[in-house]
Amino acid sequence: SQKIEQNSEALNIQEGKTATLTCNYTNYSPAYLQWYRQDPGRGPVFLLLIRENEKEKRKERLKVTFDTTLKQSLFHITASQPADSATYLCAEGGNKLTFGTGTQLKVEL
Amino acid sequence: DVKVTQSSRYLVKRTGEKVFLECVQDMDHENMFWYRQDPGLGLRLIYFSYDVKMKEKGDIPEGYSVSREKKERFSLILESASTNQTSMYLCASTTGSSYNSPLHFGNGTRLTVT
Numbered sequence: 001s002q003k004i005e006q007n008s009e010a011l012n013i014q015e016g017k018t019a020t021l022t023c024n025y026t027n028y029s030p031a032y033l034q035w036y037r038q039d040p041g042r043g044p045v046f047l048l049l050i051r052e053n054e055k056e057k058r059k060e061r062l063k064v065t066f067d068t069t070l071k072q073s074l075f076h077i078t079a080s081q082p083a084d085s086a087t088y089l090c091a092e093g094g095n096k097l098t099f100g101t102g103t104q105l106k107v108e109l
Numbered sequence: 110d111v112k113v114t115q116s117s118r119y120l121v122k123r124t125g126e127k128v129f130l131e132c133v134q135d136m137d138h139e140n141m142f143w144y145r146q147d148p149g150l151g152l153r154l155i156y157f158s159y160d161v162k163m164k165e166k167g168d169i170p171e172g173y174s175v176s177r178e179k180k181e182r183f184s185l186i187l188e189s190a191s192t193n194q195t196s197m198y199l200c201a202s203t204t205g206s207s208y209n210s211p212l213h214f215g216n217g218t219r220l221t222v223t
Binding site: 096101 | 150157201213
């Protein structure tokens with residue numbers, strides 16, 4: 001079965017830098033990947049979806065890439081701000097989305 | 110904006126009790142889901158429903174059941190609560206396939222079983 005792997009260690013970066021989070025999948029190449037943001041005590045909120053045939057997707061300061069050779073998606077936040085601090089989840093699947101465990105991002109002043 | 114409302118933010122129940130977790134969405138979505146979220150394990154799918162009175166098992170359905178009598182409401186039932194069901198429970202909904210329509214989540218119910 002498919003596994004979605006994200007770095008469990010928190011990522012600490014300085015304000016203004018670019019944060020890069022990694023999502024690896026272990027089995028078949030998914031038709032698409034989704035990225036969500038989750039704040040403490042809240043449900044995940046959808047950010048971006050990238051399809052297998054799209055190498056890159058952008059939304060404001062967010063960018064997602066999809067590399068089927070490396071079996072990996074990268075999620076970038078440029079010009080990061082303390083308000084970007086949250087846990088970011090990667091997910092794939094049809095109606096039964098499989099989520100990674102998420103990576104916590106902390107943006108420091 | 111889509112709103113998914115879970116009836117309780119926090120619940121404390123005793124072992125053996127029957128527990129009902131309620132979820133309501135206001136966007137006429139066909140699909141509804143129940144996940145549980147635990148540290149180090151991420152979100153795991155318990156049950157989902159494509160339509161009224163339809164249900165499908167997710168990855169961890171044991172000890173749970175669901176009810177969908179109306180399109181907007183999806184209930185998760187713990188028939189006899191156990192301590193290993195202490196968790197954060199998240200409800201979500203979407204229209205059509207999540208290929209094109211990502212999930213909208215509620216803010217969760219943190220259940221403690223003592």
